[in-house]
Amino acid sequence: MTSFLRKNKGVTAVIGSARNDFVFNTMRTLGKDGANVYAVAKQDRLESFREQGFKAYGFSGAISWLNLSVLKSLCQIAPDRIVVVVGDQFIHFNVFRALNIWMKTGLLKKTSVFTSYSFAPGQLEPWDVGRVGPKKQAAPAGKQEGSMNFHLIAAVWGKQYTDLFLNVNLPNLLTPGNLEAISSKADCVLKVYTTSDDAETIANHRFFKEAGCLMKTEIITMDYLFRTRGYSVPTSILLMTQCHRSAVRSASGQNTALIFLSPDTVISEKALERVCNVVYSGKRVIMVVGLSVSKEAFLSEFIKRFHNADGHFPAPSRPIVELALKCLHPMTNSCFINNNRFTSAPSNLFWRVNGEGFVARSLYMHPLMIYPRNSSAVPFGAIDTDYLQSACPDYSDYYVVTDSDDIALFELSDDKKGFDFIQEGRFNLFRFADFIKRKGNDIHYKLLREKILFHQQDLTLKWKDVEKASDKIINKALVLKNFAGITRRFTA
Template sequence: MKFHFLVAVWGAEYVDMFLNLCLPNQLTPGNLKVFKNGPEAVYIIYTRPEDVLSIKENRFYRELTEVMKTEIHTVDFIHSLKDGIEAMALVTKCHKRAIPESNKEDARIVFLPPDQVYSEGTFQRLIEIAATGKRFVGVAGMRLDRKTFRPAFQRSFRGADGYTQAASRPLVKLALSHLHPMAQSWFFDSDRCNADMNQLYFKVEGSGIVARCLVVHPLMMWPLNKTAVPEGTFDGDYPIKACPNFKDYYIVNDSDDIMAFELSPAHRKDGIGGERKFNIYNYSALAKHGYNRIHNRYVRETIRIHYGEITSEWEKVERKADSVIRKFRIVKVLSKNYKKQRTLFPSHRHVIPLDHVKRVVIFGTGYGAKLALNLANKCKWQVMYFTDNNPGLSYGLTNGAEVRSPSSLAARDFDLIIVASMPGKKDIMSQLENMGLRYQEDYIYFFDAISVDNVQMMIKLRKTADA
């Protein structure tokens, strides 16, 4: 077996986090050091030319070169961005270069973000799982508050030698006291549930949480389809293309086995809006239309993230989670028969005439924004700018255009707003109505049917098989 560890990292903040937080956590006896006398491995880094010197001069990187072969690849398309969506697109571009090279050597590819820490023994377990023939290892990578967790993690686990060897249960206990706002919004009983509930958490008092996930972190992949590369993200469209058979998947069900935590900046609040309770119909619509067959298969797996013993209390919480997932699967299949679902899955559409439109603003910066941009180009509309409720995205760039705060809409320097967010549709439309803007006159939803010069148009999503 051969392993390729793949990292895309650039910029002072992330390079520092990778070198001085992640590498000391990875270079432990149960993680990277098992490869010194174990399977053949290569550690591959994609970065900017200006970041190479900082990496090569770092103590932990030099120690890494004594454990395994390393490669540093510089690319000219990487640049610093505030926009997390654009940054992820650059990571995908790196992956599209790296994956074909790894596939030439039939290597197991280990995806290591530069802001993630692991429990001790994680990489030893990867070797053991890979030896069984599994092609995919997925782990629930919970989001933590970077600002508070990093110093607490280093105080708790850094030894005199500088390494941070973190046993699973103490790591989980510490991490659960530093949850990121996005992680908090994924709890089933939250008063401010995330609009994109791709994680669903159930609290077990004094012990941990039960997780049911539509998205897991693909820690390791051994692609069956070696011509496949990610077009979206490596946890989005890539797994189903590279490893289409779920029997080849190993989903980590217990944090005692493997655990990963991602350190996210506080300003990232994707999907967090006002007061919102969990809604089984919205969750079913999201899973059915926003995620593919493999994602819908993940959610059937019970994942225990715990620092205490598994007691009878866990059984009660797991039964509750099972009940929610059973209802979700029924609603997803029978959604057209539910009155509440008719607005989510309409059988026909009113066509909105938009011959007068010349200038548009796109509300949203995710995948929906790309679809809306394609629609605008097809209609020959000028995109004035994008807008988003995440203040961390303001004054950045996405899809080649400026991202502004929604307060910019007061200038009315547009003919139409295209609402381009499926999870945030309801909140954004309410926001626009409160600004005095009217649906179908001042703004539309990006899945609306429209006509321009007597030509009817609408965005269509490619259908995916249901779980």
């Protein structure tokens, strides 16, 4: 890092959109050897920066291209490079969108933009600012030549998640409609990104060896990522992103579709067979809403209901949805539109259909499969944030799972996970519009228009009324997000 700055003399502006300590660590690293580094932060955070001995310029309000106080601070600094600190799983699209517009219109001098991650403040990643601009990138025409390949990607480390991967996730996948089906239709490689400590446990496990009888398997150790213990949830997600980035790069140019598996999830029977069929129909991305369930309540009943003689867990869609609806995680419950303790990070909104299930609207969905149009694209944030738009910018390439009968995916989470996001108070339309403006891009807004149905029995007429109610909220929010500076006044 310091060699980079020595070779590239000039002024660096660090935009403090992450937590203070993350930004401090980045500035200390960038400031070694006397490099000229300035912070750009909200007015109410300036004093803490100055107490640490950092030079800082302030702005008021939230970052958007309409916020001239942010632009003024950057113009006063006149940076030769800009670094945006990423502190959690969310890419702050509002920051990059503002930089893109200001540079394109000549309001801000064109300069290099980088991201810096909270877990590795000395690591700068170049950001293509134009990716988040208002114009859509054209997708290349025609199909790629050559045989079809699938890389099934799992990033897993630590005893808790390694145990879940080996004893729940893998036996759930080792069924006729999942790994067996996809391995019979395409060339597949199961790639596990992990630590040296966990690699031996994985390699010697019965179910991993069974997977090796169906397809090629690889274990890739990434010890340089895992130098410390006790990761926070946001840092763990960023570490997973680094594993995903390595997987994306290794598949580049190989006519390969990537299937992103999570070690703490279970999926319905025939899901991967469905993935294969959708890809062969011409789609490039498969998006599915992954619901969080209480691991404590769900897991023992899941094993009891779906365990077969081979030790596997084939789980048909409706029975697994029925179980999940009884074991929803507190985070999931906080996303219901009428809940009195609503989430402060509303990437999902849910509407109950009395006794039958619920309708979901989601800004972020899990990309179960991505077959990139742009093979040079790599993820910067979590795999469901910036990578979608850069890898597959044309929404006609997307297949969204809108019915749990098609594919159902559930994440097994400890009850305490995400507790800090659950707050007293009900859903606020203006706050939601502000959230999606800051956290979303064009692909996310299209995903938000999709109505996702989770049900344990045949659909009745009452579902249509609930779908219409969800349309009213989403349509209003998508309009209001264009006036984020005004709507922010109504979020208190």
